[in-house]
Amino acid sequence: MVRVLDGAQTAFLEEQLKAVFAEAFAEPPYGASPPDVERAFRRFRSQVRRRGFRAAVAFDGETVVGMAYGYPLAAGTGWWDTLIEPVAEDLRLENGKRTFGLFELAVRPAWRRRGVAAEMHRALLNGLKNQRVMLNSRPEATAAQAAYRAWGYRPVGTAVPWEGAAEHDVLLLEL
Template identity: 75%
Template sequence: MTVTIRPLDGKQTAGLEGQLKEVFSEAFAEPPYGEGPADVERAFRRFRSQVRRRGFRAVVAFDGDTVVGMAYGYPLSANTGWWDTLTDPVPDDLRREDGKRTFGLFELAVRPKWRRQGVATRMHHALVEDLDNARVMLNSRPEAKGAQASYRAWGYQRVGSAIPWEGAARHDVMVLDLL
């Protein structure tokens, strides 16, 4: 079957939670992530509040009725704590948020069987193509070579490192300028 990419709002995305958990579980079980059931549950506790955020948007990849990939995020609020997780100093102007400046890309994952077919690229493009934000920001594990290569190919630049939550590995903070 042909993989189709569908834009979804928060309510529609929330309705796919079970299938999205399967995508997350498969995509992040592999090295370098090694995430297990507790990690999936932690991610989906966040997911339940994320889908209700102002400006939330998602794209989901389907092969027939099977969800094979997901990408979602929302604009960072003026008082976001995202920048507070940085381990490297960055200029104050880089940290400035107003609720519209930066779209936070919180998840982008493709099931292993559907990788290397352009699914992630198509989802990323569909997610960011009509954004009114000036930039997109994401966190990525530096040892995730395939993801890092894709982000660089799409125009992201590393701006620092972060420990996004207690006990997390170091992540690269990457920004894509849209303007």
């Protein structure tokens, strides 16, 4: 079962979401270590307080097995500044409503290939007033890349989203 939650509801699930993140991103190509998980969840604590934050969380009974969350990008977002090659100004224009940033989408390995990610993605986007959705994905994450392409995302560039990060494809979905 997938539930759509606001920031406060999602914050309440932090420990379970942290466990999903740790399991899902421990595998190649990510190789997330405990410090990587802690860094992600320092960001999470501020993300859940953003205006327009929403999450789609998948449950098996009371156990969280997947998560997808994000919020609309602010007019002054730095997301576009992380691209290696600049993109046209009309593509990078943000006003706080245009683009929903999908910051995390993860499913525990034992629940993969059951449609959980697709169900969370549909639930998260259902009713969004934004014009488009943007996300970053590692190019070598072939299963994730295949899903995003099947859902209609198209590549618009390559980014290094934070200092020391690997290159990520920047993908955009028009709604």
